[in-house]
Amino acid sequence: MSIITLLTDFGISDEYVGLMKGVILAITPSVVIVDITHQIDPQDIVQAAYTIKSSYRYFPTKTVHLIVVDPGVGGDRDIIAVQVMGHFFMAPDNGVLTLLYDEGKIDSIVRIDNSTFFLKSVSQTFHGRDIIAPVGAHIANGVPLNTLGSEIGLTDIIRLKDLSARISPQGELIGKIVSIDRFGNLITNIDSKQLLEYAQSAQDGKPQIRIGDNVVNGISPAYESADQQSALAIIGSRGYLEVAVYKGSAKRYFNVEKGDLVKVTI
Amino acid sequence: MSIITLLTDFGISDEYVGLMKGVILAITPSVVIVDITHQIDPQDIVQAAYTIKSSYRYFPTKTVHLIVVDPGVGGDRDIIAVQVMGHFFMAPDNGVLTLLYDEGKIDSIVRIDNSTFFLKSVSQTFHGRDIIAPVGAHIANGVPLNTLGSEIGLTDIIRLKDLSARISPQGELIGKIVSIDRFGNLITNIDSKQLLEYAQSAQDGKPQIRIGDNVVNGISPAYESADQQSALAIIGSRGYLEVAVYKGSAKRYFNVEKGDLVKVTI
Amino acid sequence: MSIITLLTDFGISDEYVGLMKGVILAITPSVVIVDITHQIDPQDIVQAAYTIKSSYRYFPTKTVHLIVVDPGVGGDRDIIAVQVMGHFFMAPDNGVLTLLYDEGKIDSIVRIDNSTFFLKSVSQTFHGRDIIAPVGAHIANGVPLNTLGSEIGLTDIIRLKDLSARISPQGELIGKIVSIDRFGNLITNIDSKQLLEYAQSAQDGKPQIRIGDNVVNGISPAYESADQQSALAIIGSRGYLEVAVYKGSAKRYFNVEKGDLVKVTI
Numbered sequence: 001m002s003i004i005t006l007l008t009d010f011g012i013s014d015e016y017v018g019l020m021k022g023v024i025l026a027i028t029p030s031v032v033i034v035d036i037t038h039q040i041d042p043q044d045i046v047q048a049a050y051t052i053k054s055s056y057r058y059f060p061t062k063t064v065h066l067i068v069v070d071p072g073v074g075g076d077r078d079i080i081a082v083q084v085m086g087h088f089f090m091a092p093d094n095g096v097l098t099l100l101y102d103e104g105k106i107d108s109i110v111r112i113d114n115s116t117f118f119l120k121s122v123s124q125t126f127h128g129r130d131i132i133a134p135v136g137a138h139i140a141n142g143v144p145l146n147t148l149g150s151e152i153g154l155t156d157i158i159r160l161k162d163l164s165a166r167i168s169p170q171g172e173l174i175g176k177i178v179s180i181d182r183f184g185n186l187i188t189n190i191d192s193k194q195l196l197e198y199a200q201s202a203q204d205g206k207p208q209i210r211i212g213d214n215v216v217n218g219i220s221p222a223y224e225s226a227d228q229q230s231a232l233a234i235i236g237s238r239g240y241l242e243v244a245v246y247k248g249s250a251k252r253y254f255n256v257e258k259g260d261l262v263k264v265t266i
Numbered sequence: 267m268s269i270i271t272l273l274t275d276f277g278i279s280d281e282y283v284g285l286m287k288g289v290i291l292a293i294t295p296s297v298v299i300v301d302i303t304h305q306i307d308p309q310d311i312v313q314a315a316y317t318i319k320s321s322y323r324y325f326p327t328k329t330v331h332l333i334v335v336d337p338g339v340g341g342d343r344d345i346i347a348v349q350v351m352g353h354f355f356m357a358p359d360n361g362v363l364t365l366l367y368d369e370g371k372i373d374s375i376v377r378i379d380n381s382t383f384f385l386k387s388v389s390q391t392f393h394g395r396d397i398i399a400p401v402g403a404h405i406a407n408g409v410p411l412n413t414l415g416s417e418i419g420l421t422d423i424i425r426l427k428d429l430s431a432r433i434s435p436q437g438e439l440i441g442k443i444v445s446i447d448r449f450g451n452l453i454t455n456i457d458s459k460q461l462l463e464y465a466q467s468a469q470d471g472k473p474q475i476r477i478g479d480n481v482v483n484g485i486s487p488a489y490e491s492a493d494q495q496s497a498l499a500i501i502g503s504r505g506y507l508e509v510a511v512y513k514g515s516a517k518r519y520f521n522v523e524k525g526d527l528v529k530v531t532i
Numbered sequence: 533m534s535i536i537t538l539l540t541d542f543g544i545s546d547e548y549v550g551l552m553k554g555v556i557l558a559i560t561p562s563v564v565i566v567d568i569t570h571q572i573d574p575q576d577i578v579q580a581a582y583t584i585k586s587s588y589r590y591f592p593t594k595t596v597h598l599i600v601v602d603p604g605v606g607g608d609r610d611i612i613a614v615q616v617m618g619h620f621f622m623a624p625d626n627g628v629l630t631l632l633y634d635e636g637k638i639d640s641i642v643r644i645d646n647s648t649f650f651l652k653s654v655s656q657t658f659h660g661r662d663i664i665a666p667v668g669a670h671i672a673n674g675v676p677l678n679t680l681g682s683e684i685g686l687t688d689i690i691r692l693k694d695l696s697a698r699i700s701p702q703g704e705l706i707g708k709i710v711s712i713d714r715f716g717n718l719i720t721n722i723d724s725k726q727l728l729e730y731a732q733s734a735q736d737g738k739p740q741i742r743i744g745d746n747v748v749n750g751i752s753p754a755y756e757s758a759d760q761q762s763a764l765a766i767i768g769s770r771g772y773l774e775v776a777v778y779k780g781s782a783k784r785y786f787n788v789e790k791g792d793l794v795k796v797t798i
Contacts, residue, residue, distance in 0.1 A: 074754030222340030448543030488606030
């Protein structure tokens with residue numbers, strides 16, 4: 001019994017996700033398919049990059065993760081498969097896997113070009129169904145990566161830059177909102193380790209979190225630490241800094257959008 | 267082969283539901299996971315209480331139902347597991363299971379506090395992933411409830427009050443809208459048995475259903491009993507009184523919201 | 533291991549889809565259930581007809597496809613099951629299966645009326661749960677169609693008319709938009725074969741695609757053939773003509789709705 005996860009920007013109004021599952025099950029009927037989400041904002045590679053990094057480790061090793069956020073479908077971008085930390089990842093070569101390369105030793109990177117494993121007829125608009133689903137099913141079946149294409153190196157693939165939070169010349173820790181969840185929580189790219197190091201370098205003063213002209217003081221241990229409808233900062237379930245409003249929506253409270261800056265000072 | 271159902275207010279935009287499934291499958295790979303819904307309105311315990319009561323009996327006995335609508339996450343509320351009617355239910359102790367306690371003999375209620383069965387690292391914001399998913403997987407694996415925590419009684423847990431419709435001093439049967447479905451049907455908390463008893467006590471007169479200033483006469487046997495775009499009252503698929511508009515939306519027709527009153531008179 | 537697919541207009545806010553799965557799994561625990569989509573626009577039989585036609589062939593033969601778009605629930609419409617191309621389809625007899633009858637030899641059509649295979653209590657509002665789910669589970673279990681009801685012929689069932697694109701008296705190929713997907717792509721009912729024949733009959737001139745007062749010239753091989761934010765026509769993943777905007781939304785670009793006409797001239 002193996003597992004394939006799906007992470008896409010397809011939404012669920014259309015048949016696209018269902019067709020990927022049909023293709024997978026026709027090849028490997030006993031696989032379990034899990035939707036991580038299909039609601040990545042259309043073509044938002046950064047949001048997808050953080051989501052897969054925060055998700056994969058809750059699945060057993062040998063899980064095959066298929067990430068289809070693919071603005072370049074039908075163009076000349078490649079499709080790649082990567083083995084790292086005992087998991088398999090397949091995606092268009094557009095940088096969506098960037099954050100995984102730092103997770104641990106990379107066992108293999110392959111450019112998927114052996115069309116034996118594709119559907120017989122490959123459309124120009126839906127490689128998720130015609131290439132990624134069938135090849136992913138074969139990986140779940142135990143086909144070695146190097147059978148599926150040519151081994152390549154880290155320098156041969158696209159990596160996104162400036163994904164992580166950074167220290168500004170003025171000494172602020174500057175990140176941004178990479179996702180806003182259903183509850184209106186603002187999920188940043190400032191990870192807990194980075195925040196801790198920053199605080200320690202400032203002799204453990206109390207961090208102030210700034211969003212636009214607003215300031216939130218300190219990191220709370222739980223939502224309930226704040227008054228109802230008050231803002232708080234917290235290390236969220238991803239292990240990243242989140243700004244929330246207890247029993248309310250931080251998105252509405254601060255009137256912010258994905259991509260807006262979040263600054264930490266001491 | 268056992269079944270775990272999920273009923274949450276997580277929505278499906280984020281990775282939260284997918285992570286619960288990953289955690290479950292890592293513990294019990296052969297379980298079948300079914301989403302009842304993840305679109306409970308955020309933190310609406312009443313809506314969730316009616317949804318699980320209307321749903322569980324369509325699953326085989328021994329199914330494990332995980333209900334995660336959890337305004338108090340990270341605070342000091344408990345997590346409980348209940349065995350009733352041959353089914354298992356686990357949820358935060360916030361009253362969301364209230365309607366199940368009247369379904370039949372309660373075999374066991376347990377406060378989940380044996381952290382052996384939790385994920386190793388428990389966040390303060392996502393007990394669904396870190397406690398409820400892994401413990402639920404162990405229940406599906408056959409771990410007895412009393413291994414997971416301490417047995418408690420009905421008086422030790424939180425039960426919601428005033429969930430059911432009631433007879434007013436003026437002799438009206440007064441309920442409310444607890445859900446509005448995709449088609450705009452208004453689903454009330456007036457169950458068919460209660461409605462029948464009320465009608466009989468009034469010598470079987472024809473019920474009138476009042477929503478605000480509007481009146482719907484009688485209970486229809488099917489949607490088609492009404493003219494197109496006309497309102498009708500019907501016993502819906504949950505076994506509760508629903509107000510619908512044939513080939514239209516009762517929500518728009520009456521301009522109502524969840525929580526609005528529905529009154530029955532004879 | 534067999535597969536059941538679900539294609540409905542139930543949405544995913546309510547418990548309806550989950551209950552169908554519970555009923556199915558109680559009868560056939562080892563089946564794999566795949567959601568094609570539950571977001572067919574309420575009661576849009578035409579949209580559903582094109583979706584199932586474009587979807588079924590990606591699943592293995594013997595798959596059981598349950599299509600529940602059912603404006604006539606509780607009235608006197610029948611429920612039918614059809615075996616064609618080695619797949620099974622069950623739906624209300626309202627024409628939603630029309631496009632499948634031309635896919636190949638029809639092995640069997642049955643009016644489902646053997647209530648032995650229904651749930652014991654059948655509601656007037658949810659035949660998907662009470663009839664279609666349990667009967668579908670029995671089909672997946674290998675129960676022959678003719679055990680489930682009486683064999684009927686193609687002339688006994690409802691077929692939708694005017695589904696396909698047609699040549700106007702002025703010699704235009706006239707189709708319409710049958711779906712608009714998450715990305716804003718306009719999916720028409722003009723199939724690639726029909727378009728090719730039309731182009732050949734006009735001595736292979738370059739097709740012009742007209743939507744309202746707008747014109748798109750030629751058929752592009754891929755999204756990237758157009759400039760960013762420019763419109764293009766393409767044979768989409770369904771094998772039908774689609775109008776798209778590269779890295780944009782054709783729905784917004786043309787300000788159109790499902791049902792609007794799309795005309796091809798040479």
